Amino acid sequence: MSSLEEKTIATEKIFEGRVISLQVDEVELPNGNKTKRELVKHPGAVAIIALTDDKKLVMVEQYRKALEKTIVEIPAGKLEKGETPDVCAKRELEEETGYDCAKLKLLTSFYTSPGFADEIVHVYLATGLSKKENAAGLDEDEFVNLLELTLDEALHAITEKKIYDAKTIFAVQYIQLQEALKK
């Protein structure tokens, strides 16, 4: 198969923010023509499918300014500088839900928007949950409500568009698949 690679001719930095940065690259296409690519850089993130002993999914309700909506998501957060995904997953679970976990397993990693962003999300399964005493709190600009949903409640929340994002819909489908494979 032919190479599909695009060679960078020039990079123009547009914006350097607290969370993301933006650049426009001029590239040479496989046929020699040139075009521009608008590229968002992101530090990467983790998301945690946290299952209680009675098989409920731990979720956080959160306002998302980008959507102008309050939605329900699995716990998640950005990687801090130099932080490994495993450490980040434990930290975010504690901060957002107050839970510690006995077992933490990486299930998959995926890019969320490969057309314009390099954000990658590492998705973990956390089990053996217990409430942590003196758990670390949320960042000062974070406000969430904690929820624990059965699989049926989570499926209903998807229908109602309360659960509305890729990682959380993936998570609910993952639990659905595990249940189906058991039968």
Added chain:
Amino acid sequence: MSSLEEKTIATEKIFEGRVISLQVDEVELPNGNKTKRELVKHPGAVAIIALTDDKKLVMVEQYRKALEKTIVEIPAGKLEKGETPDVCAKRELEEETGYDCAKLKLLTSFYTSPGFADEIVHVYLATGLSKKENAAGLDEDEFVNLLELTLDEALHAITEKKIYDAKTIFAVQYIQLQEALKK
């Protein structure tokens, strides 16, 4: 539960591109404090789980400049101005794969990166595929290789990180779930 909404105080437009735009909003948090939100605006997109009569998943191999990688994805593309998701799904399937479909069904819609972007992807199931004569071609800056993978091949491609993005990993898990539910 308390309101989690963030009120917009000011919007600073940073960039207006061909695909995305970027703005920074100053917001008032639920506790009255202020912070800034970096927000990417995107026109929205569709993605198509296209299943051949012999149960293969139609995929496109594509270079993604944001990742500096060539990955394998389900067919997808941005909504054009005024275009409905259904029309967009038919168009993108034809342009990227040469296939027409007898049946097209919306499975779900999800935001890909609610932390910083409003991109929504509408995911369709397309069946009854047939090669279209004189199919419309790709955009002039698009280059893809067409693949048709069995479920096992797709699962292997995830392990190998050739399939590496949220919508495609969701799609493969969707097919896995349908197979598991049949048994």
